Amino acid sequence: AQSVTQPDIHITVSEGASLELRCNYSYGATPYLFWYVQSPGQGLQLLLKYFSGDTLVQGIKGFEAEFKRSQSSFNLRKPSVHWSDAAEYFCAVGGWNTDKLIFGTGTRLQVFP
């Protein structure tokens, strides 16, 4: 079955600290992988995507993610978190042969000054 797991429901970090949000997926074909951010009261904004090529992808706002096929993972990282990064983060998976995305349950990031 196709699915996305985000094991961490809630993460708290100090401003300036590094961040890694975990995402594991199950998908029968070559996956397209995405990270979205949702600030309070807002829709979803695409941070970055992987569909082929270099397994380390760079996104907006200083985020990056690494696709590891052997681990079925697509973890999101940022070297130094800013207070404005506090939000909900969603990992999603899709494929070349489908218009649908399957979303994880999200990780809520809290940033302390």
Add this chain to the structure above:
Amino acid sequence: SAVISQKPSRDICQRGTSLTIQCQVDSQVTMMFWYRQQPGQSLTLIATANQGSEATYESGFVIDKFPISRPNLTFSTLTVSNMSPEDSSIYLCSVKGEWGTGELFFGEGSRLTVL
């Protein structure tokens, strides 16, 4: 990326009433997607709206409860019918990116609270 506008941004509704959510895109798109995000939950696809044909509903969603219109290539509506408190959610309209790499772009959502 496409600019997607939704109305209303939020509303408080009475049980048993219906509410129509509008979605306007600044470019022509073949498919539009309606998602539901229940409180504290992830996103679930309700249906895919194609211009000129009936919407395609996902398992667990039916046309009588969530009728959809798609009169042209830039506009769609989703109606939430005969609402109950369980329908309190954020409803999001989305479209595919133009690069064929599967990403979706979302409107800011319509937050419905049913009393």
